[in-house]
Amino acid sequence: xxxxxxxxxxxxxxxxxxxxxLLGKPVYTKDIAPENALVVKLLxxxxxxxxxxTIDTKVxxxxxxxxxxxxxxxxxxxxxTNAGQTYPEPSPYDRLxxxxxVRFAGDVVAIVAAENEKAAKKALxxxxxxxDVLEAVLDFRKAKDSNILVHPEDNWVAPIDVGGSNxxxxxxxxxxxxxxxxxxxxxxxxxxDRTYHTKAFNxxxxxxxxxxxxxxxYGRLHVISxxxxxxxxxxxxSHALGIPKNMIRVEKPRSGGGFGAKQTAVSEVYPAFVTxxxxxxxxxxxxxxxxxxxxxxxxxxxxxxxxxxxKNGKIRVLDLYTLSNSGAYGExxxxxxxxxxxxxxxxxxxxxxxxRFNYDVVYTNTMAAGAYRGYGATQGIFALESAVNxxxxxxxxxxxxxxxxxxxxxxxxxxxxxxxxASACALDKCLAHCKEMFDWDKKYPVRDMGNGKVRCAGIGxxxxxxxxxNLDVGSATVKLNDDGTYTLMIxxxxxxxxxxxxxxxxxxECMDCSVDDVxxxxxxxxxxxxxxxxxxxxxTYITGKAVEKACTDLKKRMCSIAAGLMDCNEDEVIFDExxxxxxxxxxxxxxxxxxxxxxxNNDIVPQASASHxxxxxxxxxxxxxxxxxxxxxxxxxxxxxxxxxxxxxxPINPALARIQxxxxxxxxxxxxxxxxxxxxxxxxxxxxxxxxxxxxxxLDMGNLKVExxxxxxxxxxxxxxxxxxxxxxxxxPALAHAIYRATGVWHRELPITPEQxxxxx
Amino acid sequence: xxxTLTLNGKKITDQIDPDLTLFDFLRSHNCYSVKCGxxxxxxxxxxxxxxxxxxxxxxxxxxxxxxxxxxxxxxLQDEAKEFVxxxxxxxxxxxxxxxxxxxxxxxxxxxxNPDPTDDEIRQYLSGNLCRCSGYxxxxxxxxxxxxxxxxx
Numbered sequence: 001x002x003x004x005x006x007x008x009x010x011x012x013x014x015x016x017x018x019x020x021x022l023l024g025k026p027v028y029t030k031d032i033a034p035e036n037a038l039v040v041k042l043l044x045x046x047x048x049x050x051x052x053x054t055i056d057t058k059v060x061x062x063x064x065x066x067x068x069x070x071x072x073x074x075x076x077x078x079x080x081t082n083a084g085q086t087y088p089e090p091s092p093y094d095r096l097x098x099x100x101x102v103r104f105a106g107d108v109v110a111i112v113a114a115e116n117e118k119a120a121k122k123a124l125x126x127x128x129x130x131x132d133v134l135e136a137v138l139d140f141r142k143a144k145d146s147n148i149l150v151h152p153e154d155n156w157v158a159p160i161d162v163g164g165s166n167x168x169x170x171x172x173x174x175x176x177x178x179x180x181x182x183x184x185x186x187x188x189x190x191x192x193d194r195t196y197h198t199k200a201f202n203x204x205x206x207x208x209x210x211x212x213x214x215x216x217x218y219g220r221l222h223v224i225s226x227x228x229x230x231x232x233x234x235x236x237x238s239h240a241l242g243i244p245k246n247m248i249r250v251e252k253p254r255s256g257g258g259f260g261a262k263q264t265a266v267s268e269v270y271p272a273f274v275t276x277x278x279x280x281x282x283x284x285x286x287x288x289x290x291x292x293x294x295x296x297x298x299x300x301x302x303x304x305x306x307x308x309x310x311k312n313g314k315i316r317v318l319d320l321y322t323l324s325n326s327g328a329y330g331e332x333x334x335x336x337x338x339x340x341x342x343x344x345x346x347x348x349x350x351x352x353x354x355x356r357f358n359y360d361v362v363y364t365n366t367m368a369a370g371a372y373r374g375y376g377a378t379q380g381i382f383a384l385e386s387a388v389n390x391x392x393x394x395x396x397x398x399x400x401x402x403x404x405x406x407x408x409x410x411x412x413x414x415x416x417x418x419x420x421x422a423s424a425c426a427l428d429k430c431l432a433h434c435k436e437m438f439d440w441d442k443k444y445p446v447r448d449m450g451n452g453k454v455r456c457a458g459i460g461x462x463x464x465x466x467x468x469x470n471l472d473v474g475s476a477t478v479k480l481n482d483d484g485t486y487t488l489m490i491x492x493x494x495x496x497x498x499x500x501x502x503x504x505x506x507x508x509e510c511m512d513c514s515v516d517d518v519x520x521x522x523x524x525x526x527x528x529x530x531x532x533x534x535x536x537x538x539x540t541y542i543t544g545k546a547v548e549k550a551c552t553d554l555k556k557r558m559c560s561i562a563a564g565l566m567d568c569n570e571d572e573v574i575f576d577e578x579x580x581x582x583x584x585x586x587x588x589x590x591x592x593x594x595x596x597x598x599x600x601n602n603d604i605v606p607q608a609s610a611s612h613x614x615x616x617x618x619x620x621x622x623x624x625x626x627x628x629x630x631x632x633x634x635x636x637x638x639x640x641x642x643x644x645x646x647x648x649x650x651p652i653n654p655a656l657a658r659i660q661x662x663x664x665x666x667x668x669x670x671x672x673x674x675x676x677x678x679x680x681x682x683x684x685x686x687x688x689x690x691x692x693x694x695x696x697x698x699l700d701m702g703n704l705k706v707e708x709x710x711x712x713x714x715x716x717x718x719x720x721x722x723x724x725x726x727x728x729x730x731x732x733p734a735l736a737h738a739i740y741r742a743t744g745v746w747h748r749e750l751p752i753t754p755e756q757x758x759x760x761x
Numbered sequence: 762x763x764x765t766l767t768l769n770g771k772k773i774t775d776q777i778d779p780d781l782t783l784f785d786f787l788r789s790h791n792c793y794s795v796k797c798g799x800x801x802x803x804x805x806x807x808x809x810x811x812x813x814x815x816x817x818x819x820x821x822x823x824x825x826x827x828x829x830x831x832x833x834x835x836x837l838q839d840e841a842k843e844f845v846x847x848x849x850x851x852x853x854x855x856x857x858x859x860x861x862x863x864x865x866x867x868x869x870x871x872x873x874n875p876d877p878t879d880d881e882i883r884q885y886l887s888g889n890l891c892r893c894s895g896y897x898x899x900x901x902x903x904x905x906x907x908x909x910x911x912x913x
Contacts, residue, residue, distance in 0.1 A: 012850070014846075017857070018848075018854045019845065019846070019849060021854045021860050022841070022848055022849060022860050022864060024794025024795075024834035024841075024864070025793075026794075028796075203892075206796070206806060206859050206892055206893075207796075207798070208798075256796075256858030257855075257858060257893055259892070287800060288798065288799045288800050288801070496856025496858075498852060655851060658852070658898070659851065659853055659855060659893070659894055659898045661895075662894065662897045663892070663894050667895075689801045690890070691799075691803050695890055695892065697887045697888070697896075698889075698896035698900070699883055701897070703897075704895060704897040
């Protein structure tokens with residue numbers, strides 16, 4: 001590990017937008033959209049699987065204020081995907097803007113554009129639709145090769161072959177094996193064979209999906225949207241609307257949270273279509289109900305783990321099969337599933353002799369899933385970590401000891417992770433640190449409190465990646481201003497995480513200036529350099545490296561300009577304590593002088609751009625431990641303490657890294673104990689409001705304590721890896737473990753509610 | 762119908778529909794700090810002061826404000842500035858969308874109870890949801906503000 005005295009990184013500086021946000025300034029999409037925008041509302045299907053027989057909008061169009069209403073007859077008939085992924089997307093092209101065949105309760109039947117919300121809502125109630133209701137596939141275990149097809153159409157397209165077929169309800173399918181899995185399983189003293197089930201949890205970011213569109217002064221479509229993926233949105237709209245990409249500009253103002261939900265273009269296409277048809281500005285704001293029932297939640301998964309071990313606790317073989325429910329459309333279906341194995345199995349590289357990972361991803365007539373922080377790893381880690389805890393309890397061994405025996409250590413080659421080398425791995429240190437901080441040896445034993453309540457503890461480990469290797473592109477442009485300050489232009493999207501700030505810290509570190517001297521601009525497809533977007537735990541690691549590269553280039557350019565001022569060669573000029581100095585002399589010029597010179601008789605642009613991709617995706621690591629008090633009569637679980645230690649390489653901003661970890665843990669507690677997604681027998685979603693979809697409050701999370709173990713990732717900027725996603729992964733296995741300790745029952749389905757605990761099932 | 766009220770210290774009169782919510786009324790009067798997160802009184806984002814009591818403006822009719830004093834974060838910038846920097850120092854602002862409601866309710870808490878315990882803070886603010894921060898950073902921020910006030 002590298003220890004250095006940094007100027008700007010590894011410092012807890014305030015987020016650049018903090019005071020604007022805390023003082024309630026108008027910085028979000030709806031705050032900046034002009035008042036005259038048409039209100040866009042969507043009529044949604046009440047049926048899970050149906051064909052629109054007739055649709056009559058005549059009466060609805062007579063409502064004063066209604067400008068137009070669009071149905072399946074009005075939209076282009078070429079299919080596209082809403083998934084925010086690099087082209088060609090792994091997700092199938094299975095959507096139309098409005099499809100005559102509606103495939104989940106909530107699918108769009110009509111788009112209403114009106115002068116005001118009242119008129120739009122009135123029109124919704126007056127559209128007359130007759131449906132041919134079809135039998136629906138609601139159980140994802142029965143979807144593959146069902147005789148009911150979610151996508152029977154012939155113009156379904158898979159841009160990449162991921163093993164899917166719409167004629168089999170299959171979005172993707174793959175098998176992979178390393179070593180003699182069946183042979184090792186047969187030779188093991190003990191085989192844990194269990195199946196774990198997680199639901200389609202909602203991100204429930206506080207700002208629902210929303211987009212504003214208008215034509216700009218050049219007649220181009222100008223899109224202002226709360227999105228993580230400005231460049232992907234531009235391409236998706238181009239595909240969906242059939243207009244050239246260069247006629248679309250997408251920008252993101254401040255965003256009220258995403259967590260992956262806004263890595264899918266959930267809301268953009270509807271106002272864009274209205275603006276295209278009417279020529280007028282248009283705005284859509286999803287209600288909370290719409291966000292709940294027609295958003296882009298986590299993929300429901302069922303993960304079967306076969307874990308083979310020796311009596312002494314050595315884990316020799318892992319065999320995972322994941323069945324993933326993509327819902328009615330395939331966004332992120334082929335990719336999320338991979339992480340359930342690729343980002344769980346490698347944690348046990350230390351002892352594994354063989355592993356197998358197979359999966360199927362299926363269509364059903366339920367809400368389409370998408371990207372949610374953790375992106376499949378969360379589901380796989382719940383399953384595998386629970387199985388390891390089951391092994392430990394079965395062998396009557398301490399689960400921390402079993403992990404110490406089997407875990408991945410720095411320098412190991414990871415056959416289950418594309419043979420990457422764990423170049424920076426402090427997982428063992430995280431475990432030792434967490435064990436001590438938490439006082440594991442004291443808290444692990446079950447303690448009957450004598451009042452019907454029991455206290456005990458549970459554990460989970462986690463990994464994730466940092467970027468999609470050989471795929472994600474991050475870019476940065478850094479320019480020198482004439483006052484000696486810098487402007488950083490990025491296409492990555494700060495959705496509240498603070499990436500604008502941590503990237504500015506990197507500029508300040510490279511250019512040896514104050515973070516206050518770096519202005520950040522982004523993200524805007526017209527002006528930002530190309531960036532895949534803020535997802536896949538890539539921004540710090542990938543865009544950060546692009547920042548470093550751009551700064552190196554800019555320094556050279558500044559040295560050239562300074563050389564002109566000092567009448568010497570550029571290789572004689574060095575950066576030295578905020579000045580440009582001619583080596584071996586007292587001669588120097590200030591950054592401001594270089595900035596001023598760049599605007600006077602100059603042919604060296606004081607600006608540099610760089611792009612970066614990585615051949616590897618270095619995992620961050622984490623250990624989480626929870627102490628609960630469980631009421632044996634009511635089944636109520638109270639989280640007393642949640643402690644975690646994270647290895648994200650060198651944290652660029654420790655305060656922001658800590659908040660990421662704390663926020664992720666509380667989301668994890670939420671989907672383990674409170675949040676649930678269920679449908680009625682007709683496939684209609686039940687938890688359609690925050691009254692029914694119970695988010696954790698500040699009374700639900702106990703005391704949080706997060707600390708860090710540093711590793712140094714040689715391929716990352718300043719040794720950094722990622723932090724944003726991994727932090728959601730430990731609560732589910734840790735809590736399920738603690739609940740088992742208290743009750744003797746393993747709960748293998750999330751969420752684990754008091755009712756299930758009290759009923760012991 | 763016509764209503765007259767005092768909004769952030771200024772007396773205003775307006776003609777409104779009887780079913781207009783206070784939330785929509787405030788947004789239409791440029792109080793953009795007021796945010797909506799749920800429409801069902803579950804998230805706390807739309808918190809404003811009705812006279813001096815915090816209420817959820819999504820669930821109050823604008824007509825009810827007739828003759829009353831309504832205050833939003835736009836009208837409490839100085840009082841907010843006293844402590845929000847401490848939240849910023851923790852990085853607990855995050856996406857910021859819940860911040861105005863959280864800040865309003867924290868002001869209400871501190872007016873009512875200038876020296877709350879951690880449990881009193883958690884209890885009072887329990888109706889203010891935040892999906893980003895995990896709450897602990899907000900608590901640390903309030904705590905360090907209270908500590909700094911004591912050491913003044």
